Amino acid sequence: MISSCISDKSCIPLGTGRIEDYVEETVPTYTDPMFRAHFRMTRSSFEKLLLLIGPEISLTKTVSLERRTLACIWYLGNTETFRSVADRFGVSKGTLHLYLSKFTEVMQRHQILKNLISWPISDVEYTQISEKFSERAGFPNVVGALDGTYIPISGPTTFRDSYICRKGFPAMHLQAVCDSSLRFLDVFCGYPGSVHDSRVFRNSLLHDALQNLPGKYHLLGDSAYPLSNMLLTPFRDNGHLTSEQKKFNAAHSSTRVDIERSFGLLKGKLRKLKFLDMRKVEAIPGVVVTCCVLHNFILMNESFDEDMVEFERDENVNESGSETSEISERSAENLSGIEKRQEIMNLLG
Template structure:
């Protein structure tokens, strides 16, 4: 009996797992189990409620949230919200957010400044032109480690160029198409032994711009601040 789409996706896209050792090799950032970010998938846009699909870049889009490992494989993907919804709100309403509540305290994801700081999601120190040497060192290690998700998105869109403009009439079917492309991305990486990512991968950087329109209701958690400080001292 052939596998259903659901079975295939369960095999190819897993929940975040312990990939901390691989992540730490690059910049020494400890206990990272995945890099998190969101990206826009441009679409033609529905005639109804079109404004709700307009992203901050000014075009209609669907939002894709993803976590990847250091091999540029997706560990978790979620596409359900239109482009106007902020990354942090997508995150808080995703199954991933609930799953992370059970993550052992030692481990965490890395996300950019668009996300709230918690014990399970570490963000960089906001650059107010008064960062200490230790904070700058932390931010550098954080950025060098988290960049894999930006590379992963660039690789995904380079391999599946339809995702640079997904012209589908049935908007409700777009998330499924996006998730299938992510599954195929993983399949290629896992099964093509000689597969090499393109030498020039378009890297998306959106977090700093998102700071200006993000109203973080929770703010930075105290426990998240303490954990970030501890890691900052370890990296110094």
């Protein structure tokens, strides 16, 4: 309605100058649904976030933790420019940069990160995660769905070609593993968009960590990744798949789809990830990881309303490429993966 837009300072057109007392006068008038729509979480969750990060941030007498945090979340949750967000919160662009730099640094500190993005380490955790995954299609012993997605960026002026992804735009690669509740268990960001999924995986800490995964458990990944005992990929469709192989692939796909839904929710809530226009490329991974931490924080602190975000297949989710060859699937290193995949195919059949 026109009347509600006029009375709501969040609807003020861009480029109209600084908004006076937005945090002090306007934000308190927001209803709970309005607050959640603007700041991507409920008031209750926001208050918990302040309690979480408060001890980690040194404050000045003139700037409240609430203002700093609201400004950062607004920036990450919308597609507005730095100038527009700075004007909304009554600060300069330089000050907003400082706010965001500190916020992302704090959100990645070990004390916070270990409670929000953590890899399962106990048999109890493995069992709980795998049982939830198996509810959908009966696929056994899955402890995570793995994939990569492109984070569109403006791109650097130097070495720009290395950031051009296969879809033709500059991007940074985000690799992630999620559970069936769409919560991230592991995230890894920083490689240019031109780098293939399998190479990013091989150079991530996750690759080494999986060496310690109990033998019966595994991740699910698409055919861009190398098949192994720890990472099961679908049968390659050469046009001659058996009915059992097709059934395996269908169960694999319907189970692994949670990582696509997780990326969809991440970019739906924290819309800045649809395009990060940041000059300092080295600062981008920190912003992306911070968004992943916020994603988990929100999921862990409030009931999930699936109607709030329209789940579509993430347009930038990486598809399989040519780097992973049939030869790699036949290598001795992956024989155990071939055997495990065959066993599960027989079980599902």
